[in-house]
Amino acid sequence: MHEMSIVAALIDEVRQHTSKHPGARVSVVRLRVGALRQVIPEWLQFCFVTATRDTDLAGVELEIEPVPARARCRLCQRTFAVEDSWFECPGCGALGGELIQGNELELVSLVLAEATCARQ
Numbered sequence: 001m002h003e004m005s006i007v008a009a010l011i012d013e014v015r016q017h018t019s020k021h022p023g024a025r026v027s028v029v030r031l032r033v034g035a036l037r038q039v040i041p042e043w044l045q046f047c048f049v050t051a052t053r054d055t056d057l058a059g060v061e062l063e064i065e066p067v068p069a070r071a072r073c074r075l076c077q078r079t080f081a082v083e084d085s086w087f088e089c090p091g092c093g094a095l096g097g098e099l100i101q102g103n104e105l106e107l108v109s110l111v112l113a114e115a116t117c118a119r120q
Protein backbone atom coordinates (compact mmCIF):
# COMPACT_ATOMS: atom_id res chain seq x y z
CA MET A 1 0.00 0.00 0.00
CA HIS A 2 2.26 2.73 -1.26
CA GLU A 3 -0.72 5.11 -1.37
CA MET A 4 -0.20 5.90 2.32
CA SER A 5 3.38 7.06 1.73
CA ILE A 6 2.22 9.10 -1.27
CA VAL A 7 -0.37 10.77 0.96
CA ALA A 8 2.22 11.45 3.68
CA ALA A 9 4.51 13.16 1.15
CA LEU A 10 1.56 15.08 -0.28
CA ILE A 11 0.53 16.37 3.13
CA ASP A 12 4.12 17.50 3.79
CA GLU A 13 4.07 19.42 0.54
CA VAL A 14 0.69 20.98 1.29
CA ARG A 15 1.97 22.13 4.67
CA GLN A 16 5.03 23.71 3.08
CA HIS A 17 2.69 25.82 0.97
CA THR A 18 0.23 26.70 3.71
CA SER A 19 3.06 27.80 6.02
CA LYS A 20 3.55 30.68 3.56
CA HIS A 21 -0.11 31.70 3.87
CA PRO A 22 -0.81 32.07 7.59
CA GLY A 23 -4.50 32.05 8.41
CA ALA A 24 -5.59 30.57 5.09
CA ARG A 25 -7.40 27.28 5.01
CA VAL A 26 -7.00 24.77 2.23
CA SER A 27 -10.27 23.69 0.63
CA VAL A 28 -9.08 21.61 -2.35
CA VAL A 29 -5.84 19.80 -3.16
CA ARG A 30 -5.35 18.89 -6.82
CA LEU A 31 -3.02 16.07 -7.66
CA ARG A 32 -1.96 14.77 -11.08
CA VAL A 33 -1.32 11.04 -11.17
CA GLY A 34 0.15 9.18 -14.15
CA ALA A 35 -1.28 5.80 -15.13
CA LEU A 36 2.07 4.06 -14.67
CA ARG A 37 2.11 4.98 -10.98
CA GLN A 38 -0.42 2.21 -10.43
CA VAL A 39 -2.22 4.24 -7.84
CA ILE A 40 -5.84 3.34 -7.12
CA PRO A 41 -7.65 6.70 -6.92
CA GLU A 42 -10.33 5.49 -4.49
CA TRP A 43 -7.66 4.09 -2.19
CA LEU A 44 -5.68 7.30 -2.41
CA GLN A 45 -8.82 9.23 -1.43
CA PHE A 46 -9.40 6.89 1.48
CA CYS A 47 -5.80 7.28 2.70
CA PHE A 48 -6.04 11.05 2.39
CA VAL A 49 -9.22 11.22 4.46
CA THR A 50 -7.74 8.88 7.06
CA ALA A 51 -4.46 10.78 7.30
CA THR A 52 -6.09 14.20 7.61
CA ARG A 53 -8.84 13.22 10.02
CA ASP A 54 -8.61 15.20 13.28
CA THR A 55 -6.01 17.54 11.79
CA ASP A 56 -6.34 21.08 10.45
CA LEU A 57 -6.62 19.52 6.98
CA ALA A 58 -9.73 17.50 7.85
CA GLY A 59 -12.47 17.92 5.25
CA VAL A 60 -10.10 19.10 2.54
CA GLU A 61 -11.16 17.76 -0.84
CA LEU A 62 -8.62 15.77 -2.85
CA GLU A 63 -9.03 16.03 -6.61
CA ILE A 64 -7.13 13.47 -8.63
CA GLU A 65 -6.42 14.23 -12.26
CA PRO A 66 -5.48 11.00 -14.05
CA VAL A 67 -2.83 11.23 -16.78
CA PRO A 68 -2.85 8.44 -19.38
CA ALA A 69 0.51 6.94 -20.29
CA ARG A 70 1.95 7.78 -23.70
CA ALA A 71 5.25 6.99 -25.36
CA ARG A 72 7.07 8.16 -28.49
CA CYS A 73 8.73 5.72 -30.86
CA ARG A 74 12.44 6.40 -31.30
CA LEU A 75 12.36 5.16 -34.87
CA CYS A 76 9.24 6.64 -36.49
CA GLN A 77 8.45 9.33 -33.88
CA ARG A 78 4.83 8.17 -33.63
CA THR A 79 3.26 8.74 -30.21
CA PHE A 80 0.98 6.09 -28.80
CA ALA A 81 -0.89 5.08 -25.66
CA VAL A 82 0.80 2.50 -23.45
CA GLU A 83 -0.80 0.17 -20.93
CA ASP A 84 2.25 -0.74 -18.89
CA SER A 85 5.99 -0.23 -18.96
CA TRP A 86 6.45 -2.43 -22.05
CA PHE A 87 6.09 -0.26 -25.14
CA GLU A 88 5.61 -1.59 -28.64
CA CYS A 89 5.11 0.96 -31.42
CA PRO A 90 1.80 0.30 -33.25
CA GLY A 91 3.32 1.94 -36.35
CA CYS A 92 6.58 0.11 -36.94
CA GLY A 93 6.59 -2.52 -34.18
CA ALA A 94 9.78 -1.22 -32.58
CA LEU A 95 10.14 -2.05 -28.90
CA GLY A 96 11.17 0.49 -26.37
CA GLY A 97 10.35 4.06 -27.03
CA GLU A 98 10.50 7.04 -24.82
CA LEU A 99 7.88 7.67 -22.18
CA ILE A 100 6.44 11.16 -22.64
CA GLN A 101 3.72 11.08 -19.98
CA GLY A 102 2.20 8.72 -17.44
CA ASN A 103 4.74 8.87 -14.63
CA GLU A 104 3.43 12.03 -13.01
CA LEU A 105 2.80 12.31 -9.33
CA GLU A 106 2.62 15.97 -8.60
CA LEU A 107 0.71 18.55 -6.68
CA VAL A 108 -1.01 20.71 -9.30
CA SER A 109 -2.62 23.37 -7.15
CA LEU A 110 -4.13 24.20 -3.83
CA VAL A 111 -7.37 26.07 -3.47
CA LEU A 112 -7.31 28.20 -0.39
CA ALA A 113 -10.52 29.23 1.30
CA GLU A 114 -10.90 32.82 2.40
CA ALA A 115 -9.32 33.41 5.74
CA THR A 116 -12.12 33.85 8.26
CA CYS A 117 -10.13 36.26 10.39
CA ALA A 118 -10.22 39.61 8.57
CA ARG A 119 -7.69 42.20 9.59
CA GLN A 120 -8.90 45.77 9.77
Ligand SMILES: [Zn+2]
Residues within 6 Å of the ligand: 073, 074, 075, 076, 077, 078, 089, 090, 091, 092, 093, 094
Ligand atom coordinates in the same frame (compact mmCIF):
# COMPACT_ATOMS: atom_id res chain seq x y z
ZN1 LIG B 1 7.58 3.28 -34.60
